[in-house]
Amino acid sequence: MQNYDYIITGSGASGLMLAYRMAKDSFFDNASILIIDKEKKTSNDRTWCFWENGEGEWDELLHKSWDKILFESNIYKNTIPLQSYAYKMLRSGVFYDKLWNFIETKNNISFIKANVTSILDTAEGVFVETSICQYRAVKLLNSVDFDQKYTRQEEYPVLLQHFTGWFVETKKNYFDDSVATFMDFTVDQKRNTRFMYVLPISPNKALFEYTLFSKEVLTKDEYEGELLKYLATKSITEYTITEIEQGVIPMTSYKFWEQNSKNILHIGTVGGWTKASTGYTFKNTSKKTIQLIAFLKAENNFTHFRKKTRFWWYDLLLIDVLSSYNHLGSKLFSTLFKRNSLKNVFRFLDEETSFIEDLRIMLSMPPLRFIIALFKRVLNY
Numbered sequence: 001m002q003n004y005d006y007i008i009t010g011s012g013a014s015g016l017m018l019a020y021r022m023a024k025d026s027f028f029d030n031a032s033i034l035i036i037d038k039e040k041k042t043s044n045d046r047t048w049c050f051w052e053n054g055e056g057e058w059d060e061l062l063h064k065s066w067d068k069i070l071f072e073s074n075i076y077k078n079t080i081p082l083q084s085y086a087y088k089m090l091r092s093g094v095f096y097d098k099l100w101n102f103i104e105t106k107n108n109i110s111f112i113k114a115n116v117t118s119i120l121d122t123a124e125g126v127f128v129e130t131s132i133c134q135y136r137a138v139k140l141l142n143s144v145d146f147d148q149k150y151t152r153q154e155e156y157p158v159l160l161q162h163f164t165g166w167f168v169e170t171k172k173n174y175f176d177d178s179v180a181t182f183m184d185f186t187v188d189q190k191r192n193t194r195f196m197y198v199l200p201i202s203p204n205k206a207l208f209e210y211t212l213f214s215k216e217v218l219t220k221d222e223y224e225g226e227l228l229k230y231l232a233t234k235s236i237t238e239y240t241i242t243e244i245e246q247g248v249i250p251m252t253s254y255k256f257w258e259q260n261s262k263n264i265l266h267i268g269t270v271g272g273w274t275k276a277s278t279g280y281t282f283k284n285t286s287k288k289t290i291q292l293i294a295f296l297k298a299e300n301n302f303t304h305f306r307k308k309t310r311f312w313w314y315d316l317l318l319i320d321v322l323s324s325y326n327h328l329g330s331k332l333f334s335t336l337f338k339r340n341s342l343k344n345v346f347r348f349l350d351e352e353t354s355f356i357e358d359l360r361i362m363l364s365m366p367p368l369r370f371i372i373a374l375f376k377r378v379l380n381y
Contacts, residue, residue, distance in 0.1 A: 004032045004136070005032045007033075007128055007135060009128060010268070011035050012037075017285055017286065018289045019109060020103055023102055023103045023105075023106045033110070034112060036112045040113065044243070047063075049087065051085050054085075058286075061090055063094075067081065067178065069181070071183055072184045083343065090282070116144050117129045124136075126140040140263060145269070157320060163246065167241065172204065174204065174206075174236055192214045193329025196208065196209070197209040250269065254272070255272070256272030261303065262301050267285075273288050316377070317374055318332075318370075321369045335364065340364055344357060344360075
């Protein structure tokens with residue numbers, strides 16, 4: 001059996017970013033580190049987008065950025081300058097290349113191609129069972145979802161952010177590539193929270209993504225039918241679909257951190273690093289991996305890594321409301337963007353606002369459903 005100081009299971013955004021930060025920090029130079037995944041990712045299998053204030057760590061890798069966003073619904077429409085912020089797009093291929101290229105310069109970090117089948121924390125160490133053999137680690141950082149426990153409980157509702165996206169190339173120049181359509185709720189809501197997300201990359205290239213926050217995914221034909229309909233309403237008839245993206249992201253305030261043990265820490269989506277109220281994960285992962293590096297240098301017990309904050313409660317109430325009244329999503333998000341400055345909305349979603357600022361934002365929202373959700377939570381807590 002091979003022994004390691006750290007094993008990282010999964011080499012997606014969270015696992016690879018963590019390994020990259022460990023590789024950059026001399027504190028880990030003498031530690032043996034193993035990354036295990038069923039494949040070594042190199043292709044554009046993901047598109048990550050996020051807003052950011054000023055320059056950022058990943059700017060040199062950006063595929064595109066925008067300094068204005070469009071929000072549109074039947075009750076509110078506005079093209080909003082981002083001022084000091086930018087909305088940024090990162091394709092996964094260049095991200096994988098940069099991080100792997102640096103990681104591979106470190107002799108103390110190795111990669112094994114294998115399926116991870118189980119993990120177990122014991123007094124003798126953490127045992128990782130794979131399709132090849134068994135490994136043992138002092139500490140395990142896991143991003144593999146073995147059992148999706150959050151789907152088999154009822155205390156915390158689970159919505160899905162699910163989507164199909166088409167990268168489209170047109171013969172004519174249709175797009176203003178200085179404006180990203182953040183949310184277009186003018187599509188038929190069908191008693192759900194549904195919107196179109198449009199990221200123009202150039203005057204004749206754009207990503208069109210049909211997105212829902214709901215409990216059930218759609219059929220392939222349903223996603224594609226809505227994309228076809230939307231393109232037709234924009235008078236875009238001559239185009240080529242160059243790439244297709246699909247995804248399903250859990251939106252829940254389930255306490256993922258309760259699955260951590262002294263020596264096993266769940267990271268990424270399985271660690272609860274997805275922002276429950278938005279489904280955004282990449283920026284949160286960037287922040288969390290920085291925090292985790294500092295934690296690894298100072299602490300020994302992974303059960304101490306996570307703290308429940310007031311923002312967890314805010315996300316919980318929103319998911320409670322959208323779970324019970326999914327058709328209200330368009331109204332809720334329209335009110336949020338209409339009654340608050342974009343800077344304050346971004347800071348609130350980034351969990352950077354003060355409690356007074358939080359109150360101002362919450363008081364701008366339709367109160368009844370949130371009061372009912374809060375009352376139910378207090379009674380059941």
